[in-house]
Amino acid sequence: MSHTLGVRQAQKQKTRQALLDAALLLLEEQSLSSLGLREVTRAVGVAPTAFYRHFRSTADLGVALVEEALGSLHPMIRTTVSTADDSEERIARAVELISRHVEAYPAHVRFIARERHGGVQPVREAIREQLVRFAREVKDELAKDQQAVGWSEDDLLMLAHLYVDQMLITASLFLEALDAAPEERERVTRLATRQLRLISVGRRHWRD
């Protein structure tokens, strides 16, 4: 806001972003726990020691990637779930939204799916933390709906987590189908749609 940051810091952020981008690319066919510091700097074209100017370790870089990746997932999840009442068209729209997001940011989706249960503890925790935040937001969104009158806070949070997990599973399926035949993507769409539908039916008849 105050002023455009100097040439110095601009260049620094530029190489920092280059490191993040290169890492994300390399992580398409390996996990973070095997990603080497030199490997990343080599891909960017800077000296290995330059890495330390930006990150303490590759685990540290991983945590930064969590922020970036879930920063892009955030608006997607909000939009998806805020329109997640039961009507058939809205479920279809939610699935479509997930599909589009996977096409737009495949590397981000892959990273989160892979490192959520991956071998680097700080990264796992960062992801878990963010997903808990998301679930809470989803819960707040669900609470606004008229369907939620008889629901306890705990039950709403339970449903929210179900939605968030289901969303990640669906995104992961779309990811696997990315370079497959279009009919495969159609299959995933229909599967995800019906699973969401079943959850919605359960939600509608919960208070019995």
Added chain:
Amino acid sequence: MSHTLGVRQAQKQKTRQALLDAALLLLEEQSLSSLGLREVTRAVGVAPTAFYRHFRSTADLGVALVEEALGSLHPMIRTTVSTADDSEERIARAVELISRHVEAYPAHVRFIARERHGGVQPVREAIREQLVRFAREVKDELAKDQQAVGWSEDDLLMLAHLYVDQMLITASLFLEALDAAPEERERVTRLATRQLRLISVGRRHWRD
């Protein structure tokens, strides 16, 4: 069956199992894609080159671990879902069964959760293949139930995948809660129970 296998092959299988065990132990705090061949042999106490007598690569060892880990998950999933009609007590029993399994084979559960979306393609495919098999079996089990009269094959398979995924999510939550306070495990139990309950409600009111 035919005859007890010779001293030679017995010893071979013994070190092979030792390699698998050591690998599983090392994989508690890293992913397969960073697991080194020498690391494993060092832990067992054999020469690095001995590794090649049993596995082509660590990826190959990973595929073998999939067989082992899902071999132990197999009966668990069958039992869980075959008793998965709607009654409250049976849901509770299923969750209890998952919890017990995680306590009995934490390393197996961790391995599957971690490598399902991990960085080693052959292992990912092996896991996916096995889970599809499981889902098919679960589908067949569901088809036997009286509730399944109006259901199409596709819808049954859809529900089966939902159950399988939910089971893995729950197992993973129990795993994280393993060395936490007992109250945390109780929280996971109640969460998983209600999520399964919601799916059951959706299942009961599906044909509307």
Added chain:
DNA sequence: CCATGCAGTTAACAACTGTTCTCTGGAATT
């Protein structure tokens, strides 16, 4: 009993890793 098979060993290789210390050029500050 002797010859073969084969699980595991030893040694060596080129390549790679993370981390340290020292240095440099140019932007930022005074």
Added chain:
DNA sequence: AATTCCAGAGAACAGTTGTTAACTGCATGG
């Protein structure tokens, strides 16, 4: 205009990795 600061370079380190080749000892089958 002079000084400080600091992102990145360069070189070197001890340690690691996967893979090769040639070997040894012992259980096995003829």
